[in-house]
Amino acid sequence: MASTGDLEPTHYPARRAATVALHYLNTHHGSPFRVFGLQQVHKASAEDVAAGGRKYKLDFSVTDWASGSEGPALRCSADVLFPQTERHSGPEVQLRCEALQQINRTAQEEHAFYQRYISPDSAVSARDIPDSYGNVSEEMQPFWRLARVAASFIMLRESSERTEFNMAQVASVAQQGSSEEQLMLEFVVLLHDFPSQEIIQWKLLASWSPDRGVRVLQTEWQPRCPHATKPPN
Amino acid sequence: MRVYLAVIALLAAVHSEELFNGDHVLRVHAESEDHIQILKELERDVNSGLDFWTHAVSTERPVDIRVPHSSLNAVKLFLKKSNIPFTVMINNVQELLVREREEMVHNAEMERKTKSFNFAAYHDLETIYKFMDTLVDKHSNLISKERIGSTFENRPMYVLKFSTGGEKKPAIWIDAGIHAREWISHATAVWLANRIATDFEKNRALVPSILGHVDIYLMIVANPDGYVFTHHSPNTHYRLWRKSRSVTSNPKCPGVDLNRNWDAHFGGPGASDDPCAEDYRGPSVQSEIEVKNIADFIMSHGNFKSFMTLHSYKQLLMYPYGYSGTDAPDKPELHDVATQASKALNSWHGTVYKVGSIFHTIEPASGASADWAYLRGIKYSFAFELRDTGKYGFLLPADQIVSTATETWLALKYIMKHVCDHPY
Numbered sequence: 001m002a003s004t005g006d007l008e009p010t011h012y013p014a015r016r017a018a019t020v021a022l023h024y025l026n027t028h029h030g031s032p033f034r035v036f037g038l039q040q041v042h043k044a045s046a047e048d049v050a051a052g053g054r055k056y057k058l059d060f061s062v063t064d065w066a067s068g069s070e071g072p073a074l075r076c077s078a079d080v081l082f083p084q085t086e087r088h089s090g091p092e093v094q095l096r097c098e099a100l101q102q103i104n105r106t107a108q109e110e111h112a113f114y115q116r117y118i119s120p121d122s123a124v125s126a127r128d129i130p131d132s133y134g135n136v137s138e139e140m141q142p143f144w145r146l147a148r149v150a151a152s153f154i155m156l157r158e159s160s161e162r163t164e165f166n167m168a169q170v171a172s173v174a175q176q177g178s179s180e181e182q183l184m185l186e187f188v189v190l191l192h193d194f195p196s197q198e199i200i201q202w203k204l205l206a207s208w209s210p211d212r213g214v215r216v217l218q219t220e221w222q223p224r225c226p227h228a229t230k231p232p233n
Numbered sequence: 234m235r236v237y238l239a240v241i242a243l244l245a246a247v248h249s250e251e252l253f254n255g256d257h258v259l260r261v262h263a264e265s266e267d268h269i270q271i272l273k274e275l276e277r278d279v280n281s282g283l284d285f286w287t288h289a290v291s292t293e294r295p296v297d298i299r300v301p302h303s304s305l306n307a308v309k310l311f312l313k314k315s316n317i318p319f320t321v322m323i324n325n326v327q328e329l330l331v332r333e334r335e336e337m338v339h340n341a342e343m344e345r346k347t348k349s350f351n352f353a354a355y356h357d358l359e360t361i362y363k364f365m366d367t368l369v370d371k372h373s374n375l376i377s378k379e380r381i382g383s384t385f386e387n388r389p390m391y392v393l394k395f396s397t398g399g400e401k402k403p404a405i406w407i408d409a410g411i412h413a414r415e416w417i418s419h420a421t422a423v424w425l426a427n428r429i430a431t432d433f434e435k436n437r438a439l440v441p442s443i444l445g446h447v448d449i450y451l452m453i454v455a456n457p458d459g460y461v462f463t464h465h466s467p468n469t470h471y472r473l474w475r476k477s478r479s480v481t482s483n484p485k486c487p488g489v490d491l492n493r494n495w496d497a498h499f500g501g502p503g504a505s506d507d508p509c510a511e512d513y514r515g516p517s518v519q520s521e522i523e524v525k526n527i528a529d530f531i532m533s534h535g536n537f538k539s540f541m542t543l544h545s546y547k548q549l550l551m552y553p554y555g556y557s558g559t560d561a562p563d564k565p566e567l568h569d570v571a572t573q574a575s576k577a578l579n580s581w582h583g584t585v586y587k588v589g590s591i592f593h594t595i596e597p598a599s600g601a602s603a604d605w606a607y608l609r610g611i612k613y614s615f616a617f618e619l620r621d622t623g624k625y626g627f628l629l630p631a632d633q634i635v636s637t638a639t640e641t642w643l644a645l646k647y648i649m650k651h652v653c654d655h656p657y
Contacts, residue, residue: 010588011589012594012596040585065624128467128469133354134628134631168627169626192627194596195596196510197511
């Protein structure tokens, strides 16, 4: 299914490519107090490239989901290349967003959060964020965002023109012993792929500090709960 | 005149009853000025115990009088002797009052139940079904509940019919919850049911006139088995369940995607033949009892003019086709209606929806209900993906239910009005 030339911004090919750029943005600039969502695609085009992949040019806007009800929109432009390779390799993204540097209002919150949880006795652990009813406790909000940022590494890597990933839920978070002054968190995240409607489960180990940002150290695909095909009666 | 005074004396003597047991209401037809004068005299006498519900003014209008049981014979005799015709309108006021009071208590109870129903919360199937009964009870002149069949696990499938009467009026179909995990769709439909009823009762703009033209059929839970499954436990295997709960050829993978099982290019792109897939189309077209029940119902009704299905998430308002990228013949009109409807939606809270065909906006999807309806000649066929765009996704917080439902209602009203204004 080739989409080449100018693309309709509201149609899925443009939106899928923009979603990839969004994942890239979050891996680079996401934090416990900042995570972006796609607001709108303004312009999009695609062309075949010599090496056999497809390159999208995008003009889109994002908003920071951490800033209450709809913070200001950030305008971005990106080139997204989906390579054509035998084995899947993740897309390559080049991204420019206006005024990114100016969003540093969260530095204080980040440091407070870091100080609170870096202590050796800290052993945060929680399940189902949000819960079935959409609730996320105040305390869990930064962990929810961290999970989304970490999940973005996976979503970016796993993306193709036939996928459109979003993090549906954090199944669990378990703090591990801090290492090299990084918060260490083991997440199990559930990704939702829009075209196939599949829920895909990944376990991952991520580190974070205000200085180093989010790094993903290990990822492991997990089969969905096989034992629960029938509810216990 | 003496007869008259004697009767008054008699009436005064026997009148002492406080209760209305056995009291009648007589409808008296004055035929002359004389009659009118007699009745006026009768009314003026406060000791008579007669209770004039309407007054003797002219020969054009009947006079209704509540007559205590003990005075009944005397009054009837008097009227006969004066040649004033009458009929018995109510032959036991107490009985009527008891019934009325019972109804009032019942209505107050229903009022309390529906007023106390928490629309800003997600409810399980049993609670939703109880709510439906309460609503029907409270608005029995407008709403009825029809059982259109059972699910795979043998649960009833109900549709609420909103109708002001008439034979086979053109109808509008709205369903929610065909995908179990899309809880905001069920919650929105519950709110909608109540809103349509109260808008009609309070004579609020558009609803009475819409219901003058069409009947509305609202199916709040199109996939009851799936919905029950999502409530089974907080474990995401349950909460994020999408499909039905039918047994498939793979014992480890039950369930069919009910929105890929319709007779609309079944087996085409955008649907899987693997029972373990979330978009498993099922072994054959309309193999799923839930789909068959709805399809049969709509086809046998034969006069549906619009079909709308509520889903989540992504904030999209779409029209056919899903199975193909070709423009539907009515695309220009459908796109225009959807665009205007999305603007109406946006006016409530600023929520932005994108508009387009299912195929182009989401992805190719064959066997989808909106396509099925359109291919059956139901022109105004739309699919909604409600809030949000991914932050919470399927797990939308309950505090967004009412604003989501309200904005969606504005879009639906726009579409319904368009349907009424453009009969075909």
